[in-house]
Amino acid sequence: MMQEVLRLQNLQKSFGSVRALKNASLTLKEGEVVALLGDNGAGKSTLIKAISGVFPIDRGDIYVRGEKVSIRSTREAMDLGIETIHQDTSLAPDLSIARNLFLGREPVNLKWLGVFAPLDLAKLRDAASALLKRVGISKKLDADALVSTLSGGERQSIAISRAMQFAAKVIILDEPTNNLGVEETHGVLRFVKEMREAGHSVLLITHNIHHVFEVADRIIVMRRGEIVAEQTVADTDLLTVESLITGADLSALMKRAQ
Amino acid sequence: MVQQAGAVTAEDGAGRANAKSSLMRSPQFSSFVILVVLLVVFAVADGNFLSPLNISNMMAFLPELGIIALGMTLLLTAGEFDLSVGAVFALAPVVVMLLVQNAGVDIGVALLAGLLLCIAIGAINGVIVTKIGISSFLVTLSMLLIVRGAALYITQGFPLKSWDQPGFFVTLLAGSFNIGAFRFYTSLWWFIGLSLLAVYVLRYAKLGNWISAIGSNRNAAVARGVPADAVKIWLFILTSVLAGLAGMISAFRISAASPVAGTGYELEVIAMVVVGGTALTGGRGTILGTIVGALMLRAIRNGIVLVGVPGLAYNIFVGVIILAMLILHALLQKNAARS
Numbered sequence: 126m127m128q129e130v131l132r133l134q135n136l137q138k139s140f141g142s143v144r145a146l147k148n149a150s151l152t153l154k155e156g157e158v159v160a161l162l163g164d165n166g167a168g169k170s171t172l173i174k175a176i177s178g179v180f181p182i183d184r185g186d187i188y189v190r191g192e193k194v195s196i197r198s199t200r201e202a203m204d205l206g207i208e209t210i211h212q213d214t215s216l217a218p219d220l221s222i223a224r225n226l227f228l229g230r231e232p233v234n235l236k237w238l239g240v241f242a243p244l245d246l247a248k249l250r251d252a253a254s255a256l257l258k259r260v261g262i263s264k265k266l267d268a269d270a271l272v273s274t275l276s277g278g279e280r281q282s283i284a285i286s287r288a289m290q291f292a293a294k295v296i297i298l299d300e301p302t303n304n305l306g307v308e309e310t311h312g313v314l315r316f317v318k319e320m321r322e323a324g325h326s327v328l329l330i331t332h333n334i335h336h337v338f339e340v341a342d343r344i345i346v347m348r349r350g351e352i353v354a355e356q357t358v359a360d361t362d363l364l365t366v367e368s369l370i371t372g373a374d375l376s377a378l379m380k381r382a383q
Numbered sequence: 384m385v386q387q388a389g390a391v392t393a394e395d396g397a398g399r400a401n402a403k404s405s406l407m408r409s410p411q412f413s414s415f416v417i418l419v420v421l422l423v424v425f426a427v428a429d430g431n432f433l434s435p436l437n438i439s440n441m442m443a444f445l446p447e448l449g450i451i452a453l454g455m456t457l458l459l460t461a462g463e464f465d466l467s468v469g470a471v472f473a474l475a476p477v478v479v480m481l482l483v484q485n486a487g488v489d490i491g492v493a494l495l496a497g498l499l500l501c502i503a504i505g506a507i508n509g510v511i512v513t514k515i516g517i518s519s520f521l522v523t524l525s526m527l528l529i530v531r532g533a534a535l536y537i538t539q540g541f542p543l544k545s546w547d548q549p550g551f552f553v554t555l556l557a558g559s560f561n562i563g564a565f566r567f568y569t570s571l572w573w574f575i576g577l578s579l580l581a582v583y584v585l586r587y588a589k590l591g592n593w594i595s596a597i598g599s600n601r602n603a604a605v606a607r608g609v610p611a612d613a614v615k616i617w618l619f620i621l622t623s624v625l626a627g628l629a630g631m632i633s634a635f636r637i638s639a640a641s642p643v644a645g646t647g648y649e650l651e652v653i654a655m656v657v658v659g660g661t662a663l664t665g666g667r668g669t670i671l672g673t674i675v676g677a678l679m680l681r682a683i684r685n686g687i688v689l690v691g692v693p694g695l696a697y698n699i700f701v702g703v704i705i706l707a708m709l710i711l712h713a714l715l716q717k718n719a720a721r722s
Contacts (some may be wrong), residue, residue, distance in 0.1 A: 177606070200608035211606060217599035219666035220592070230597050231589045240590040327522030331414075 127154040129191065130326045131176070131295050133206070136185035138171055145171040146182070147350040153295060158317060158327040160337040162370055163347035169330050172347070173297050177209035178202035178330075189294070200229075208288035211302035215284040218273035223253035225272055226287050256290050278309025285316050289325065296320055296354060297328045314340050334366055348372055410660025410673030410712045417708065418679045423599050425686035428471055435564035441638065441685050442567055446574035448648060449677040450629045453581045453654045453670065454622035459661050459667025460585065461618055461655075463512060463519040467504065468626035468652060470530035472645030475501055475627030476634035477534045480543045497627055501706075505623030509616030521665070527649065528541060534642040542641040556628075570632045577625070578591035582670045598665025654701075655680050658708045667688035679704075 131153040136240040138146040146168050147198040153159055163169045175182045184265050187194055196202050200224045202209070209314060224231075232249055233242035253268035281301055288296045298317070302310045317340045318328050329341060337344060338358060347353040354369045425432040451468050459464055475497045484492035508526055512519045556568040585591040597611045598606040605611050626645075634640040646683025657663050658679060680701070687700050 179606075198608070199606050203608055207608065211602070213608065215603055217603050217666065219597040219599035219662075220595055222598075224592055225603075228592065228604065229609050231592055233589050238588075240593070241584065241588050243587045244592060246587075332419060 127152070127156065130155050130169075130189070131328075132188040132191075133172075133176070134186045134188070136172065136175060136187070137183045138175055138180075145350055146175065149185075149347070149350070149352050151279035151345055151352060151355070153326045153328060155294075155326055156321050156324050156327060158321050158341045158342065159343045159345060160329045160331060160341035161336070161338065161345050161347065162293055162331070162366065164370055166349075167347040168350040169347055170299070171350070173299060173328065173330060174210060177297060178203065178209060187304070189350045201228075202292070203293075205242055206291075206294035208291060208295070209297040209299065210284045210288055210299060210301060211282070212303050215287075216272045216280055219271065221269050221271055222257070222266060222283055223268040223277075225283060226253050226256060226268075226290065230291070241248075256286055276309065278312050279304050281305065281309070281313050283314065285313070289320060293325060295326050295328065297330070299330045300332065301329070302331065302333060310336075334363055337366070340364065349383065385419070394644055404548060407719075409680050410715060411669045411675055413711055413715060414659050414672055414679065414708065415677045417711070418675050418682070421679060421682055421686065421704075425690065429686075429689040435566075435691070439566040442565075442571055443680050446568070446570040447629045447633045448652055448655065448681070449574045449633075449674065450577055451622070451648065451652045452673050452677050454618070454625040455652050456656050456659075456661050456670055456673045457581065457585060457594055458615075458618045458622050459656055459663065460598045460665060461594045461615055462601065462665030462708065463615055463619070464523070464653060464663075465505075465508060465519065465619060465622045465626075466523040466649045467508065467526035468536065468622060469528055469645040469648035470527045471501060471623050471626040472630035472633070472648055473640075473642055474530050474534040475630045475639035476644070477538055477543060477642055478685075479631065480634070480640040481537060485542060490550065494552060497631065498624065501623045501627035502620050503700065506618035509624070511620030512580045512619070513612035513615050514553070531642075531646075535694055538642040540642060542639050544639075553635050556632045567634075568636060570636070573632070576668060578674055585668055585670055590614070595666055595668065598662075598668070600666070601715060626712050650652050652678065654705050658705055660712060679708075 129152055132151075136149045137144070139234065140311050149168065149172055151159075161169050161172070174180055176187065178196045179225075181195075181197055181341055187196060190205070193203055196205065196207075199228050201210075206352050217228065220228070225228075227249055232245040232252070234245050250268050255269060257266055266279065266283075272283065275283070285296075285301070290309070301313050301317075305313065309349070314336060317329065318329055321342075329337070331337060344356050344358060344361065344366060345352055346366065348370070353372075356366075369382050422432075431437055451472070455465065455468065478500055479490075479493045479497040482496055483490050484490040489495070504526065507518070508523055511517055511522045517686065556573075557684065559566055560569070561567075585594065593604065593609045593611075593614055596607075596609060597614055601611050630645060633644065653663075655676040656673050658675070659669060659674070659676030661668040661672060683701055683704055687697060688694070692700060
C-alpha cells in the first residue's frame, strides 16, 4: 500500500491580525503528486513556507512518516527530507551549476576547519556532472557553467535535480512553470512525472489548472486560509475545480447563461 | 572504453579553451591589462616613476588602503558595503593613543581595547543591517558620522602627540626593512598575508561559496540553510577590524594619530574594489581584482603627480580613469552575456 509520507494537522498561522492559515490539514502519500490550488492570498504560500521551515507555525502538528516533528528552520526541513523549489529564487545566478547543486551541503576536505574548510572541488564537479548526466541534461550543460548563463527551464531542471539528488521524501514545487516557455514547461512537467516514478512525493503549487490535470493524482483547493476541497483528478473536471478555487458555482452560471 | 577516454579528453580540451577565454574576458584580467598600460605610460612619461624610492613610497601607502579593500571585497560580494571604514581608520588609533598617553594604559592593552571597539562598531553595523533590515548605505553612513564625530570630539580636533617609542607592536605593524635599494614596511607582509587568506576564503573555502551565494541571491542561500545574517555580521566586523588595523599601521608609520585621518577613504576603497571587477550589487567578487585595483589607484595617484598634473586636478583624472574602467567592465559584461 502507499505509505503516508507527510501529514499536516490543523496548522494555524497568523500575521498580526491576519489569519493566513486556519486549521489546514492534509496528507501526502509516497509517490503521489498533489496539486495545491487557490487564488492569490488563499494561504498556499503560507502553508508551504511553514512546511519548508521559512517560519514556524502557531499551532498544529506536522508528521513525517508517522513521526511528529517540529520544523524551525529551512535546514531542519531539508534534514527531514523536505526540499522546496521556490519560484525563480532557488539558485544563485553568479555561482556555477556545481556550486549551486551543493550550496549549503558542500563536500569539503579538512572538515574540522568548519566554514573555513576547503571545498572538495574534484568531488563537487564529479558529483555535479554525474547528476546532470543522470537527469539527461549533461550534453548541453557544463557543471562549471554559471547559472546566469542558463535559460529559465534549465534553471528549474537544475533546482529540481538538486531536490531529487538529496533523496528528498517530499518535494515542494512553488509555481515551477512560471515564466517558462511551452517546451520548457513540458520539460518541467516531465520531471514531475519522473519524480513520482522515482518514489518522491510532490506537492505542486500552480495557477495553471491544465498542468494539474496532466500530472497530478489529487487536487487540494485552498480559500481564505482553509482547505475547502480535496478530490482525486479522475473524479473531477476543470470547471468544478475552477468553481472551487473562486468559490462561485461556475457550472450553475454556465447553465444559466445557456 | 577507448571511445569513452577519447570523449573525455575532448571535453577536457573544450573546458580548457573555455577557461582561457573566460579568463581573458574576466574583469580582473582587463583591469590587469589597464594597470600594465598605466604603469608603462607613467614609466615612459617620468623616469623616476620606477625608481626604488618611488616604488618604496607607493608600497608604503598601498597596504593601508589595500587591507581595508580586502574586507570591503568580501562584504560587497555578500551584497553589502561599509561607508564607516575611513572614520574607523581614524578612531581606532586615536582611542589607542589616548589610552596610552592620557590614561597610562599599557600599549598592548590599549591595542586590545581598540580591537574590541572595532568589533563593536562592525557588529552594530551588521546587526542593524541584517536584523532591522535597513540598507547598509544608510546604516554605515550614520556610523561614519558617529565615529568621525567621536574621533573629533575626544581629541578636541587636534592630532595626538607623536608616538615615537619603538617597541614590539610598532615593529609588528609598521617596522621597515631594506631589500637592496628598496625600503619596505612590515605592513606589506600584512597585506600579502591577508590577501592570500582572502583569496583562499573566497575561492576555495565553504565560506566563500556562502558569501557569493548570499550576494547573488540571498533567498536561495537561506533556503539552502546558509546562515546569511551571521555571515554578513561577521563580514561587517571583519571590515571594521581591518579598517582599524590599517589605521594603527598608518598611525605608527607616521608617528601620529589624527582625528581626520582617512577622510574619504571609504569611497577610495570602494573604487579600488569595483575597478578590480567586484560587482557593487553583490555575488561576484575577486580578490585578485581588488589587488589590481588597489595598485592601480595607488599608481594613478602617484603617477599623475610625477607627470606634472596640478595638485588640484588629481581627482579629475582619478574620476575619469575609474569611470573608464567601469564602462569597460560593463561592456565586457554585455558581450559575455550576448555570446
